[in-house]
Amino acid sequence: MRDQNYDLIDLFKLIMSVGVVSIHIGVPGLKTIGRLAVPYFLIVSSYLFFIKYKTLDDNGKKKKIRKFCKRIILLFISWEIFYLPWAISDGINFFSEKGITIFSFMSYIWELIFYRNSLTGWGASWYLFALVWGLPVFCLAIKKFGIKNVGIISVAIEIYYIVTSGYLRNADIYHVIAPSFFVRIFIYLLIGYIIANWNIYLKPSLGCVIGISIIFLLENIFLWKIVSGISNGEEVITTTIASSIIFLYTLKNSVEIPHAITLRHLSTFIYCGHMLMMKIYPYYNFGDSKLVELLVVLVECCLIYFVWNFFYQRSSRSKFIFKYMI
Numbered sequence: 001m002r003d004q005n006y007d008l009i010d011l012f013k014l015i016m017s018v019g020v021v022s023i024h025i026g027v028p029g030l031k032t033i034g035r036l037a038v039p040y041f042l043i044v045s046s047y048l049f050f051i052k053y054k055t056l057d058d059n060g061k062k063k064k065i066r067k068f069c070k071r072i073i074l075l076f077i078s079w080e081i082f083y084l085p086w087a088i089s090d091g092i093n094f095f096s097e098k099g100i101t102i103f104s105f106m107s108y109i110w111e112l113i114f115y116r117n118s119l120t121g122w123g124a125s126w127y128l129f130a131l132v133w134g135l136p137v138f139c140l141a142i143k144k145f146g147i148k149n150v151g152i153i154s155v156a157i158e159i160y161y162i163v164t165s166g167y168l169r170n171a172d173i174y175h176v177i178a179p180s181f182f183v184r185i186f187i188y189l190l191i192g193y194i195i196a197n198w199n200i201y202l203k204p205s206l207g208c209v210i211g212i213s214i215i216f217l218l219e220n221i222f223l224w225k226i227v228s229g230i231s232n233g234e235e236v237i238t239t240t241i242a243s244s245i246i247f248l249y250t251l252k253n254s255v256e257i258p259h260a261i262t263l264r265h266l267s268t269f270i271y272c273g274h275m276l277m278m279k280i281y282p283y284y285n286f287g288d289s290k291l292v293e294l295l296v297v298l299v300e301c302c303l304i305y306f307v308w309n310f311f312y313q314r315s316s317r318s319k320f321i322f323k324y325m326i
Contacts (some may be wrong), residue, residue, distance in 0.1 A: 007254075007256060017267040024274065153186070162237055
């Protein structure tokens, strides 16, 4: 299925990774548009997974799921090595607050793997954990209950998150299922599944992409000014619509981009590595310029990626390590 040209998808993955960095730095405007990044990543991953998955027999499907999860786990482990000092520090703080008991240990494991994943030293890792747990559960649910029922459940979960993580994010409510729990990604896995399995003739134009992005931004401004006082809702009504249209635009439009695989690898490197740069750069003084911070983090990530790629790939041992990081 790789005969299809995915170069534009690779380009937009890089652009979206910049959006993720903007969220964590807090760049005005960009941090809001950046909320479309992870939904876009999820739809891309879901589509590319199911476009091959649907052609396999039961045994092949099991192998495909295991291979996918193994790839994500190795990606996490390869980066966690660098975040380990902060993960240890987070663990010490956790047990200092909770005490060392069987219950606190179980709570630590639960939060580390299922809940918010901030204990890994990099909060962005929640997306990887969500895929490792969410995709197999989603596939099993389709097999047991059918796509229609899974679709209804996925939409219901999405409505819950729109209310609790968007429109009532500042309200004093109890999150029955946390914003980083793996079921949150079901709606995006569903969208990728539908596009991979059904004939979707919609081919959005660039103007349509810009238009829906503006509507998405306006909805967030509405939340900020009128409803909840937040300028960056995690999940709003237009999140799924906008991310789906952007994905369809990048899927349906074929563009030849030289060395597109570099863009793909760099997007992964920036997504996984930018928080490491952010933990280092507080020693610098940027004043109040969030945009400068963004540029510095991106330059650091790109320099490290290209230097590593140039020098270390020439060693078979280093190449073995590097390939799991991208």
